[in-house]
Amino acid sequence: MVTDLDAAPDIARVRTSLTQIKDTRGTRVFRVVNGVILAIVCVLMLYPFLNIVAKAFSAESYIAAGQVNVIPRGFNLTTFNAVMSDAMFWTNYKNTVVYTVVGTVIAMLLTTTFAYALSRKHLRGRNGFIGIAVFTMFFSGGLIPNYILVAQWLHMRNTLWAIVLPGAISVFNLLVMKSFFDGFPSELEEAAALDGMSTYGVFFRIVLPLSKAILATMTLFYAVTQWNSWFSAFLYLDQKSLFPVMMYLRNLIAAASGSTEVTGDMQDAVQIGANIQSVTMLLTVLPIICVYPFIQKYFVSGVMLGSVKG
Template structure:
């Protein structure tokens, strides 16, 4: 008890010391600066997306919209297939993320068990794919001609379903779980699949949430894959559609279009498209933030 009281007294002295107060002030100032630097670009995009083209060209936009207008949003959202593209993106993102997380977990779990036969043989092959790839043309031939996935959503989901980097993170997490839990479940008669589904996965919410966020952001923002493999416009994701709008607006501005609508779009369409693309992911992040922080701390603390 006396030792405990001494420790508490020492902690209180540290908190009351001038050095600790100075540290708190400096730390608070630094964190406010980091938050400002992080948030300002997005705040600027939102402000620019609601500002007039004249204010944007004049450089008057900073934190708040100048000469408020939502005309560009009206132009983009009034397109007949806009919400179809959003629906496609949601389907591709959710389905692709489920397949990617499940596949990564099924690969990472056996790799985390050093006692398994051929574990050390397969691990280098997995790491090898992190540094070397076939290239764009071989991948295109594989997907379009060998697998016959061209103009299907599977061309966007299957080829890049498993990320080596994410597999290695999950492998580290599974390896950090107490082996005694698996041994106890095995003694009770549970097989490998039962252990994985009923013991490992419930304990893996942090890493699963982290992987979910990684994969869904990558799929949601992907426009290059659909640009290569999708011929039918009704299968486009919203990222590719907004990219086409940006390219069209940029081309219109370059050839000197003078209509009000074209001028407005060419001035702030990039900001509107970025906001429309990023907003859904930003809304998802608060729900997985707690698990995301825990998952990213994997391997940082030992003991």
């Protein structure tokens, strides 16, 4: 029988070996090179965003001359004032928040339940359901049939449901969650079933609380997709009071780019046309940037846990 005292020398030798490996010249070179590469990648990733921020607060003349990098030149708030003083902007912003929250909740409810059902090998017709889901990744009914279905048959035009229901389930996210649930320990579910817990009880009280990483990841995916969506609103919404903020900003950019006459002072109009794209990108990306740090730790582990195994 091997005791802790007998194993102590072996553990010490392993620790010594690891220390020696870490102190080798090749390892030190690797750390330096790896640090330099990561620093370059960080700079490359941050520069476009910092450039957008700088252009959003810069004057038109400096932007046109290509003199704006990461520091604003000719600081001004003309475009911000033009956008944020419009009451319709805030109405559309509120709509986007509602669409994102409701759409994400519905999408997560449908995706998690469907994925969990598909992960159960005793489900009758399981392969058929998986085949139907995968089929929709490659083939669709087309734009016109979808429009007729949503607008005329389901009568969802100019409603919240036209935005949140047609794309409620992403098949890619569904397959990732199914792969995660496939690897879930069956012993926990069997023990809960022996205690008299129903299938729904096992799912909501056992499975979901232990799946926080993949749930956070899928929530982020759905929320970002819904937040950035504008094409569904372009198709199914006619009333400006129902537009999401992306649709508002799209129309604003189109108006600033295609119109030569803008009401108000001409200098302000030129300024709005010069940096409105930077301002709109900044306003729309900020909420996601504010949310991401709180779920980043779940995001990385969730992607790895839910990865499709070959």
